[in-house]
Each structure stands twice: as C-alpha cells, then as structure tokens.
Amino acid sequence: MLISKSVLLSQVQNKSCGQFSCQVRSLFLCVAATFEYTNNNKHNINFIRQYHSLRSNLANNNTARLATTPNASYANRNYSRFSANTILTGTAMMKLTDYDCIGFDLDNTLLRYKLTEMVELEYRVLSHFLIDVKGYPSKYLERPMVENIDFLQKGLIIDFARGNILKIAYDGYISKACHGTRQLTDDEIVDIYGKDRSWQVTSDFCKNLLEAWHGPLADDMRTLLDYFDMPASLVFARIVDTLDDANGNRPLPKYNIWPDILDGLGEIFTWEHFENDRSKYFASVKSDPGKYIHRSSDALKKWLTELRKHKTIFLLTGSHVDFASFTSSYAFGKDWRNYFDVIVCYAKKPGFFTKDRAFLRSHDTEETNEEIDPSKLKLGDVYTQGNWNGLMQCLAQKSKTTTPKVLYVGDNLIQDVYSPNEYSKADTIALAEEMMAEGMTGRASEHKDKRLLTSPLWGTYFLASNDEPTIWLEIIRKHAKLCVPNLDFIAAHPIDQEFKIFTQKMCTNGFYPNEPLCFTK
Template identity: 50%
Template sequence: MAKFSSLNVGDAKVFRLSDYDCVGFDLDNTICRYKLSSMVKMEYEVIADYLVREKGYNPEYLLKPFEANLDFVKKGLLLDFARGNVVQIRFDGYIAKASHGTRFLSEKEIIEVYGPNRKWDVAEKFTQNMLEAWNGPLSEKVRTLLDYFDMPASLAFARAVDSVDAAAEGKSVETYTVWPDVHDALLYMFKRERFSLNEGGYFPALKSDPDQYIIKCSNNVLSWLRLLKSKKVTFLITGSHVDFASFTATHCMGEDWRNLFDVVVCYARKPGFFTGVRPFIALDGFEERDSITAADMKPGNIYSQGNWQDLQQFLKMATKEETPKCLYVGDNLIQDIYTPSEYTRCDTVSVVEELSAEGMVGSHKKHSDSQILVSDTWGSYFCCGGKGSFDANCTLWSKIIQNHSQICVPDLECLANHNLDHCYSPFVVEEDSCKQMGYYPSCPASLAVLL
C-alpha cells in the first residue's frame, strides 16, 4: 500500500516535494538518461558476440541483425529458464503472453505448458515476494528484465534457445541451460572492474563515444536540482561503481555534479541497500578503503556500498530532524520503488520512460526512442490488453507503480517544470478508485481504455 507523506486538501490527498526534508535519486535511467536505441543495440551485440565466442552458440542465430527481432525486445519480461520461454505476466502471475525462444506460443500452447489457469507457480511466488527472485531460491528459476541494461537479454536468451533447438534436430530438450551463459555475458559486460580495465565491450563503447549513448541533462533539470539542494538535503544512490558513476554523472550533469548532492553512495547493490546492514566503505579516489559508521560520514563525500539505516542516521544529523521525511526517485521498479516503499519509511517517485513512449491521454509528445520501448508483439508495459476490468488487466509493473510510488513520471523534466510547492494527485489505492490519477502528466493510453 502506498504511504502518503502529503497533505490533505479538503477530501483529496496531494503530493508535493516541499513536504519532504530529504530527496534522493538513482543515477542511471533517472538523472542520467541514455539514447536507448543505440545503447540497447550495442548491449545486445556485446552479449551475442560473447555467447558465440566464449560459449559456442551458433552465430547463425545469435549474430542475426538486432533489428530483425527489434519488436521482441521489451522491458519487464520474465525468463523461464528450464523451459526456454520468455513470458509476460499479469500482477497475479497469470501468463498473458509467452514465447519459446523467439517463436510466440498460441493460446492453446500456453495452456498446454502452464495449465488451464495459465499460472506458473514460480511467477505467482514472485508476485508475492519480489525479492525472492533477486537473491532467493527463485533466482535459480526465473529472471526479471527490469531496466535498459538487461532488457536485451530477452532476445539473446530467446535466440540462444533457438540455437539449442536447432542443434537438437527435432528432438525434445527436457531442460534448457542457456541462462547461466547469458548471465556470464552480462557479468562480462557490467562487472565493475571492467570500467578501469576498459574491457567487456560495453564500457569501452561508452568511453570512446559518450555522446552516442548519454543524454545531457537540460539546463531546466540542472537548475531544479540546484534549487532542491538549496532547500532540502539531497542524496544520490547508484548501483554503479564510483569510476563509472563519475564518468556518466560528469557527462550528463557537468564537472560540478557533486555539488548537487549532500552525499553520494556508489555501488549500493540495491535492493540489498534498503534491507541489509552492509557497512559503508570510505573511498580513496576510486579505490575502496575501510568500513565506516554513520557517525564518520561527512557532507559532500562519496561512499561505496552501505545501507539505508546508516544513511538515515546521516540524514537525521544533516536535517536535525528525528524522523526526516524522505523521498527517493528511481526507475527500477523493484530496486528503487518496491523495496524502499515496502521495507523502509521512504516514499518514492517512479520514472518510467514507457509512459511517454507508449503515449499518454491528451499528449502528442513522441519519445525519441519509441522504436525500442514499444512492442506491438508483447503489447503495453502497463496493461496486458485483455477483456474485463481495470484490475484484471494490469501488468505486475503497473501494480507496483500504483501501490508503491506517490506518482509516476516519464522523466525528471516533468518535475522540473514546476516549483517545489506544486500539488500532484498521487495514486490512491482503494477499491473502485481512479488509480490512474498518479500518472503525470496523464494516464497511459493503454490503461485509459479500461476505465
């Protein structure tokens, strides 16, 4: 259930930034946005090259042009490891659509695989406890593709399954073991040591031509961040290691980016940052040194790893408030939205670029990367597109947005266009309520047709 730190105006709840003592941000895909068509294609090509070169997969399948299956790529899909399937689920675990490899399954085939209720027990368990699929037992059976860094893994996984099927020459494959290889490819790309070594394909590409992949923050957003810093305690929590975070932050916010935040946390290893007790690590340049306590933390510094409880102690000292009201703004719906909402007293704002890419009611603004964010095959990020009620057709992701964030915006520009006292209508999760009101500037077109 969403928690409201906002005021009541008459009978209506409102959300406004001025009600908070502290405002924090994720970096990647929140403050630092990417040119997704270029970046996702590059990521896929690095993964595919690795699978062919290091794991021996058939290049006929993996090295097909990325564009040949562009519509297959979608954020928020789940990988069914053992069956070699890619699935889209509703909020209750119902399999709305599924493919085996890159071949989409018919309605009849989905029922044959997942039963007449179209429920996969693993997906159901995942919807009940989403952290179980992160580090728990479910992580050995399913993977959720939550952001634009792992989104291309859906196509790599599916094409690798096609490759295995082709090698089987019509014989049944009882259990697929493709995922560990795809996971190795992701580690090859993103392991934090790769940045300084200029290895792994992804980091060298970004470093050699950052303008091809990174979008610079507008002056409007930078001015807004400075205004926030002058009125609130501001913080940055990113999963990126300090060297990569400094590179991207400098490129999108400028050389003085550190002046926009009272404290910066790198390599936070979310969602564990919000649930665990891992200590903060002091940094010497880009090198991790000794662990420290909350009492050792100083304004203006950058730290590595850490946990929410210690950060909250720092925020108490910085605000001189016993229980400072905190807001966190991020894009990853499990790491940045569900976990802080469920496990801390921190409110959240979700940043979802699909909101503008798919289209909003009354808006004709076109997202520059709609071609990579919109899939006609899988359908909407927010709605499964079936018949029936609003609730019956919400994807898991739209449920998380509605239940665990105050509002949802496509980018920070939407917030920066208003002063800190601006009143937004937050999500109100009540029976028969108009749940789309928290989307700003307006409701996704796919959900509006159900209301």
C-alpha cells in the same frame, strides 16, 4: 426520472462493474466531476444518459466476448483493479517540499541514455561473448537486433528450464509467452502451465518480489527489470531457436542457457572492467559518450540546485564510483557532485534497504577498504556500499530531524520503488519512459526510442491481456506516489508544485502529466 448521485455512485461502485474495461473510465470521471462541481440536474442528465447507454453496451459486448473466447480459463478471470469502483473518489496530492530529504537513482533517472543505441550495444557485446567465449553458433545471434526489435520489452520474465519468455499480470497469471522467439498460442500456454495459466514460480514471485532476486526463485527465473538487461531476452530466445533447430525443430526437455548469459552480463558490467577496458560495453561508452548519453537539461540542473537550497539531497546509485563519475561528468559537468549533500555509489540495491553492509570510503574514483561507522558519515563525501539505516543517521544530522521524511526517485521498480517503500518506508516516485513512448492522454507519442519501447508482440508495458495490470503497474500504483516519463516533467515546475498521487482508490491519478493511452482504449 432523474437518478440521484447516491444511486449512480452505488451502481458505479458495485463490484459487478469490475468486468468493464478502461473505456468507461473517462465517462465515469466526467460524471463524478459533474456531481462534484454542480448541483444542476439538467446539466447532469446528459452524462447520466451516456452512462446508462455505455454501461448497457459494454455489458452486452462483454457477454459476447466471453462467449466467443476459445480458452474459458482465460476469459473467466474476474478483475476490478481498474474498474469504476476504484476511481470514483476524491483526490490526494503531494509536494516535494513535504519531505526533509530527497534521494535519486542515477542511471535512467537523473542520467538518461540514448536507449536504442545503448541497448543495441549491449546486445552486440553480449551476443559476441556467447559466440566467442561460450561457443554458441552465430546463425541467429549475429543477426541485427532490429530484426526482432518487437521482441524486446522491459519487465519480461525468463523461464530458464523451458526456454520460455513470459509476460505476467499482477498475480503471476501468464498473459503472453514465447518459446524462443515464437509466440505461443493460448492453448499452448495452457498445455504448458495449466488451465489457470499459472506457474508456481511467478505466483510466488508476485507475493515476495525479492525472492527472485536472491532467493530460491532465482534458480528458476530472471526478471529483466531495466534497459541494462533488457536485450538478454532476445539473446536467450535466439539461443533457444538455435538449439531447437539442432534438435530437429523440436524443444529440448530442458535448457541450461542462463548461466552462460549471466557470465556474459558479468563480463559487461563488472565494475573492475570499466578501468581496464576489458568490457567492450564500457570501452565503447568511454570512447564516445555522446553516442549513448544525453546531456542533462539546464532546467533539470536549475531545479536540482533550487531543491538543494531547501532540502537535503542525496544520490544513491548501483553504479560504481568510477562509472558514475564518468557518466555524471558528461551529463552534468565536472561539478556534478555539487548537486548533492551525500553520494553513495555501488549501493548494491535492493540489499541496501534490507541488509546491514558497511559503508566504505571512496577516494577520488576508487573504492577503499576503509569502513566508516554510520555516525561518522560526512556531508559532501562520497561513499560506497552501506545501508539505509546508516544513511538515515547522516541525513538526520543535516535535516535536523530525528526521523526525516524521505522521498526516493528511481526507474528500477524492484530496486528503487518496491524495496525502499516496502522495507524502509520511504515514499517513492517511479520513472517509466514507456509512458511517453506509448503516448499519454492529450499528448501524442513523442519518444525518440518509440520503436524500441513499444512492442506489438507484447503489447503495452502497463497492462496484461484483458486489461489487467501487469505486475509492474501493480508495483507502481501500490508503492509509488507518482510515475513520470522522466524528471524533466517535474523539473518544469516550482519545487512546491502539487501533484495528484496514486492511492488505493485512485489507481491512475499518479501518472503525470497524464495517464498512458492504454487506459483509455
């Protein structure tokens, strides 16, 4: 007997399908596509037979897996974020030309770094600061970063007091954890964080992401959001190992390491240290920019030039104007400012989207103390600090629209994706180089820094254990329209190119050019 489309869809969309892993997605999509484009039942029947067979096999496999999982609390978590009932629907699209104004972050967005070289430099400078200035033993800190390169991943969370590093799911559930550099077993995670593998701090963080930025949660945890603070996880872990060794290979009751690491990050990235070369990180980049920074492609430059002919383009970066000018001049050329109508540096995101800081005028590569009324902002000038509402006043003048429709593009998921979308209602595009490093469907992994960006220890950046979305994937699909490995993938197309986007019903469609391989394994 042939099964009707409505019956099949009702079975696929039934919540009981939520337990199935990503393996069924491609088949479900094939079934949906078949129904969408043909009414030929003879053509459909093969897909339907495969559907029933796979559905039965997966159900049996899932039952067996649950029965043999040692930690019941770990196995019995129910989830349906990426089950068939969230994907078998229509397709929504977007075009850049739908927007009046388009803004870009700079670092790791318009400007790409040679990540392995950059992260190694950051690790080396930070560890030497902690040895030379803070007095930590060099036993572990001086070891090459590459010895523990599997330990590194963007998006890890540090539990200051316990000396632990965590990977969490969308709701704060702790899927993996390490004490120092030693991976904790499932039973150890339960012993520390309870049978629900939940820490109130991370659970609260998932409910309000800015609480860990400047709220009370910042006293207990740190999220390592991008490639600038990524090596701090290994520095922290190696110091924990050092202290445990000195304590007879036993954990301390409490660790107080993070304030020293924070001082080290300040020493590296404080903007005044760029000009006076106090920061060995800045000094190294200045002396040999080609070692750490990619030149921008001609295709990206032409695309930006064409985009500016039709739209108002702005640069909104957290980098100070002197560092932004130096790196942009190397990547784009001395005329880098000509790609933008408005440039705002040292924007202090995410506060730029939530606070009312004054704009300050910039003179050449220096910030002045002269405050500028938002209504007096001029196109073509460079400003520092400021706020979103003031910037919108300026952009409205250029776009000749009282409420311009704005798109913002960036890599930092809290600063550049969550905050502008949640608090300023701008649409966003997220960048994640992990897509290319881990590989995408139909495309082999081809990232130069694959070894750094793929971790056998932590697993895929996008999924937690049991195929649940990480908090970072949850931000991407909820607050971004699109996610790409880098902007060259978009710049390869005309500015009016249509792209599939994330929606509540289409939770992987927004990955371009293809979804990460982890969704099909």
